Amino acid sequence: xxxxxxxxxxxGFSSRREFLGRTACAACAAGLLGxxxxxxxxxxxxxxxxxxxxEGVIRHEAMYSEPLxxxxxxxxxxxxxxxxxxxxxxxxxxxxxxxxxxxxLVYGALxxxxxxxxxxxxxFHYLPGTAxxxxxxxxxxxxxxxxxxxxxxxxxxxQVPSTEVSxxxxxxxxxxxxxxxxxxxxxxxxVFYEYMYDSAxxxxxxxxxxxxxxxxxxxxxxxxxxxxVLTGIKVDLKAFTEKFYAETCNGRLAPVLTSLEEIRAxxxxxxxxxxxxxxxxxxxxxxxxxxxxVVRQLGPDVPMHFTRFHSMYRITNLPSTPxxxxxxxxxxxxxxxxxxxxxxxxxxxxxxxxYCPSCGEELIRRMGYHILANxxxxxxxxxxxxxxxxxxxxxxxxxxxxxxxxxxxx
Amino acid sequence: xxxDHTSRREFLKQAGAGAxxxxxxxxxxxxxxxxxxxxxxxxxxxxxxxxxxAGDLDKxxxxxxxxxxxxxxxxxxxxxxxxxxxxxxxxxxxVGIKVNCLGLPTSPAVVRAIVNCxxxxxxxxxxxxxxxxxxxxxxxxxxxxxxxxxxxxxxGTDASTYGSGYEREIESSxxxxxxxxxxxxxxxxxxxxxxxxxDHNLAGISGALKNFFGAIHNPNKYHExxxxxxxxxxxAHRHIGPKLRLAVCDVTRGQYHAGPARHPAYAWKxxxxxxxxDAVAADxxxxxxxxxxxxxxxxxxxxxxxxxxxxxxxxxxxxxxxADLERIEVVEL
Numbered sequence: 001x002x003x004x005x006x007x008x009x010x011x012g013f014s015s016r017r018e019f020l021g022r023t024a025c026a027a028c029a030a031g032l033l034g035x036x037x038x039x040x041x042x043x044x045x046x047x048x049x050x051x052x053x054x055e056g057v058i059r060h061e062a063m064y065s066e067p068l069x070x071x072x073x074x075x076x077x078x079x080x081x082x083x084x085x086x087x088x089x090x091x092x093x094x095x096x097x098x099x100x101x102x103x104x105l106v107y108g109a110l111x112x113x114x115x116x117x118x119x120x121x122x123x124f125h126y127l128p129g130t131a132x133x134x135x136x137x138x139x140x141x142x143x144x145x146x147x148x149x150x151x152x153x154x155x156x157x158x159q160v161p162s163t164e165v166s167x168x169x170x171x172x173x174x175x176x177x178x179x180x181x182x183x184x185x186x187x188x189x190x191v192f193y194e195y196m197y198d199s200a201x202x203x204x205x206x207x208x209x210x211x212x213x214x215x216x217x218x219x220x221x222x223x224x225x226x227x228x229v230l231t232g233i234k235v236d237l238k239a240f241t242e243k244f245y246a247e248t249c250n251g252r253l254a255p256v257l258t259s260l261e262e263i264r265a266x267x268x269x270x271x272x273x274x275x276x277x278x279x280x281x282x283x284x285x286x287x288x289x290x291x292x293x294v295v296r297q298l299g300p301d302v303p304m305h306f307t308r309f310h311s312m313y314r315i316t317n318l319p320s321t322p323x324x325x326x327x328x329x330x331x332x333x334x335x336x337x338x339x340x341x342x343x344x345x346x347x348x349x350x351x352x353x354x355y356c357p358s359c360g361e362e363l364i365r366r367m368g369y370h371i372l373a374n375x376x377x378x379x380x381x382x383x384x385x386x387x388x389x390x391x392x393x394x395x396x397x398x399x400x401x402x403x404x405x406x407x408x409x410x
Numbered sequence: 411x412x413x414d415h416t417s418r419r420e421f422l423k424q425a426g427a428g429a430x431x432x433x434x435x436x437x438x439x440x441x442x443x444x445x446x447x448x449x450x451x452x453x454x455x456x457x458x459x460x461x462x463x464a465g466d467l468d469k470x471x472x473x474x475x476x477x478x479x480x481x482x483x484x485x486x487x488x489x490x491x492x493x494x495x496x497x498x499x500x501x502x503x504x505v506g507i508k509v510n511c512l513g514l515p516t517s518p519a520v521v522r523a524i525v526n527c528x529x530x531x532x533x534x535x536x537x538x539x540x541x542x543x544x545x546x547x548x549x550x551x552x553x554x555x556x557x558x559x560x561x562x563x564x565x566g567t568d569a570s571t572y573g574s575g576y577e578r579e580i581e582s583s584x585x586x587x588x589x590x591x592x593x594x595x596x597x598x599x600x601x602x603x604x605x606x607x608x609d610h611n612l613a614g615i616s617g618a619l620k621n622f623f624g625a626i627h628n629p630n631k632y633h634e635x636x637x638x639x640x641x642x643x644x645x646a647h648r649h650i651g652p653k654l655r656l657a658v659c660d661v662t663r664g665q666y667h668a669g670p671a672r673h674p675a676y677a678w679k680x681x682x683x684x685x686x687x688d689a690v691a692a693d694x695x696x697x698x699x700x701x702x703x704x705x706x707x708x709x710x711x712x713x714x715x716x717x718x719x720x721x722x723x724x725x726x727x728x729x730x731x732x733a734d735l736e737r738i739e740v741v742e743l
Contacts (some may be wrong), residue, residue: 056546070668072611085611086671087513093630143631145587150580154628158544158568159576252629314580314587 005271006122006344007213009112009136009149009186027334037313051164057157058164060107062095064222065195068394071100078141078190079219079255085134091141092191093156094139106192108170109162111152115177117369121185121213122305122344123271124354125390126232127373127397128364133174136186137195141217142251144238145314146277146380153187154313167199171206180394182229185213193222200229203367209397216259223259227266231397235260239281240290248280248315257293264298269391271303273344276321276329278309285327285339291336300357306330307344327351337400339389358386424508449687451732453695461540461662462681464714467519473525476684478658481685482527484741495531498655498687501598504537506598508605510621511529511542512525513670515551516606520660520683521743524604525562541593543624566590567625567695576627584643588626594649601653603689607696609669609676609704613637614712614719616670617696618657618689619730622650641721642728645689651730659684666703678703690731691738693722698735 013138034238037250070087076094082090084097092218094106116134118127138160141151147153152160172180184196189212200210209231216235218226227233237256238249245253263270272294276282287306294302306329308321330351333341342352347368354364354376361383365373375382379392389396453701456477462471477490486502488494499505507524509516521540528538536559542548545555545566556564567575574590578597594601603618612633620637622644631641645651661684667676680699686692697719701711712718726733 070673071671083611085669086673088611088633088670089630091630091633093628154631156627156630158628314582 003146006147006305007116007120007185009134009152038178051166051169052108053067054109054162055165056076057108058109059096059098059103059105059378060194062104063197064219065102066389067100067403070112071097071098073100073102075102076219077193077222077253079252080141080217081120081219087409089156090141091361092139092141092188094137094191104192106139107155107160107322108164109137109157109165109192110165110170111138111162112133112186113165113173115182115202117180118181118183118211119366119369119371120209121183121234122273122342122369123211123232123234123309124305124364124366125271125303125340126269127180127209127374127391127394128374130181131177131179132181132185133170133177133179134183134185135165135170136184136189137192138187139191140188140215141191142188142215142249144249146248146275146309147313148310149186150313166200167195171203171208172360172372174203174208175206181209181211183211183213185211187391188217189214190218193218193226197226200226204229204231204398206399207394207398209394210259214365215249215251216263218254218259220258223262224266227263227268229344230268231399232269232271232391233263234273235263236340237272237290240286240293241276244281248277257283257297261297264302269397270298271305273305273307274305274309274329275309276325278318278321278325280318282329284328287332288336291333291338291341293336294333300337302335302338303340303342304338304346305342306333308346310345323349354388356384356386356388359384363388394406428670436524437466440671450740451688451691451737453684453686453742454484454741455682455684455695457680457682459681462679464662464681467662468518468522471522471526474520474662475526476584477683478523478527479530480686480743481683482656485685485687487519487739491527492531495527495533497679499528501534501537503533504539504598505538505600506593506595507531507540507602508621508624509536509542509548509553509617510539510605511547511551511553512624513595514606514663514665514672514677515547516604516607516660517662518552520662521553521604524602524658526642535562536560538562539590539593539597542566543591544568545612550646559582563617565593567593581647581649583647584639585641586632586640586647588619588628590627590643590649590660591625594625594653598653600655600691601650601716602656604660606664607680607684607700608665609667609700609712610637610717611669611678612717613641613658613721614717615693615697615700615722615726617693618686619645619658619693619725625650636717636720638720639724639728642730643727646728654689655687656664657684657686657689657712659692659696661699661740664700664703666700666707676707689729690722690725692735693719694726694733694735694738695740697722718725 017116044124075082075090113135115131137327171200202235211232213234242253306326310320330341339357345348352366398403483494486494486497580587603616603621605621608616661680661682664678666678684692723733
């Protein structure tokens with residue numbers, strides 16, 4: 001059974017019928033409870049996207065590579081720093097060396113496009129209750145064995161049906177859909193960096209924000225450049241041990257922590273998601289260490305979402321995360337000083353709501369991805385007037401007005 | 411390659427039926443007795459100056475057909491080529507010839523010779539599939555695509571619509587998790603690895619074993635650690651290992667450095683073929699040949715360049731074949 005979870009692309013290799021069925025089911029369920037359901041539309045695949053279906057691959061010059069001997073190149077976009085021989089591709093499968101020239105094969109090659117609630121990303125402190133025009137291409141630079149979108153993230157561009165959509169077309173589409181934000185999501189936007197970067201620049205000029213939903217597995221230089229054009233970012237902090245990153249994600253923790261510090265230094269709005277996988281990354285001690293690090297290095301106002309794992313992809317022998325584990329993680333995080341800790345993928349749980357860290361007042365009540373009530377007033381608690389960190393207006397997102405300041409949050 | 415809808419008769423005529431008839435009647439070298447374990451550890455090395463000197467290998471398909479027939483006779487101990495190939499493949503098999511088109515490709519002339527031998531053993535043309543990952547790569551390497559139901563077929567895993575060429579579900583084997591090409595998963599009952607011996611910047615060499623990275627949807631995920639143990643994991647999978655009956659490594663033209671991309675400066679006109687029922691042994695011998703060629707050009711060993719062909723040893727350790735040179739019998743034609 002397919003369980004819609006945070007940032008499930010709902011597409012990939014599904015047949016169109018299967019995909020539409022899924023989307024319809026999700027939309028029906030949501031329609032009973034949320035005002036956003038009507039805004040949710042499938043625009044993936046066949047007709048809604050304006051560009052041509054891609055035959056073969058499209059090629060676009062890649063950023064961040066260094067030439068090596070014998071027409072090899074070194075990719076310096078992500079911490080893998082792949083040395084790529086002529087005619088070969090990097091680990092991500094979407095960046096290829098052709099005769100010493102490094103190219104991205106996914107510039108504008110959208111394999112998934114949906115209008116999602118921003119809460120699905122999840123971003124809870126970023127324009128709550130609004131829609132995010134959510135897009136993805138094939139490819140990822142790590143391999144999480146629990147990946148819910150593996151049918152696009154773990155495939156190569158020519159193996160996934162895609163439609164060519166230029167950055168200008170993307171911004172136009174987003175505006176037509178009435179979404180204030182483009183979300184680069186589902187697979188791993190780091191691997192379609194050039195497209196994300198160009199689109200985000202154009203979007204900003206058009207008054208549209210851009211958020212990246214990412215693993216944070218990127219080198220500092222490209223990240224710093226990206227932070228200048230994005231308006232928000234959500235990073236999956238997969239765990240707090242190198243062991244987990246190595247064995248379960250084929251990546252490393254240290255570069256992700258570096259990325260988080262870079263994002264913090266850039267002043268970009270940041271939220272964290274930690275998918276708790278039973279027995280692998282859910283120990284109280286690990287959550288405590290992680291939360292302490294977050295408070296110390298990033299500050300107490302970075303929201304942490306502890307979300308529920310369901311059996312997926314290459315991890316099919318573990319049960320779903322007990323709700324009690326999520327509750328325990330949330331409690332530990334708050335004990336460590338995290339102001340906004342959430343339980344995710346548990347519809348209707350009180351841990352989905354936002355509470356004032358100063359007086360405990362319930363500020364935003366949620367049901368799944370939908371906002372039932374939002375009492376935040378200009379970034380402040382209506383009761384005690386404490387500042388509630390986040391991005392509460394499009395002007396703020398685009399940097400036209402400053403973030404709420406000054407009032408202590410206890 | 412054969413045009414669409416070519417009949418077996420037409421194909422034989424085009425390919426040089428004389429060579430087939432000649433080869434089919436060849437007597438096996440009586441001194442060679444096949445081992446009880448179906449040729450494990452035995453590699454036949456055929457080499458001819460005419461191949462090394464040839465500008466156009468298409469003119470030497472007959473020679474290579476005879477070479478292959480003789481090689482498989484030596485591997486099987488059968489008296490005639492038809493018997494030899496017929497003891498490895500059955501007319502009921504669907505035989506997939508996995509070529510390698512990335513960079514320096516398996517020569518279409520070599521594959522034509524393999525097809526000749528299969529036809530000579532009464533394998534129906536329609537039950538022979540020449541395949542690789544992409545149609546576009548096959549075509550660029552000189553193969554004529556044929557997706558029809560008639561004649562020798564030739565197409566890539568991506569031949570129909572995107573994504574449909576791979577199995578839908580992920581399958582694990584050791585440390586890999588991949589969707590396998592439907593060509594191997596659903597169509598082929600027997601496989602020939604028709605690789606080309608070339609240097610590989612990560613795996614050390616690309617040969618009979620590494621060739622099957624082209625059977626999975628995500629080879630890019632398995633290039634770390636010199637592609638080890640991933641190559642062995644792929645070959646050990648049920649869709650590959652149990653079906654792999656023959657390795658024919660094209661060394662008419664090899665490349666001893668800067669592979670797998672084609673690099674004329676490091677081209678190597680060896681003029682030969684390596685044939686074995688043991689893909690591990692074939693690669694071990696191929697690796698040895700390649701290292702010798704590198705030494706002849708004053709290049710460092712693969713190990714010194716931090717890309718030893720570890721995957722061959724791992725495949726040997728896994729029991730997929732013999733990787734110890736001391737235990738490998740090289741039979742020269």
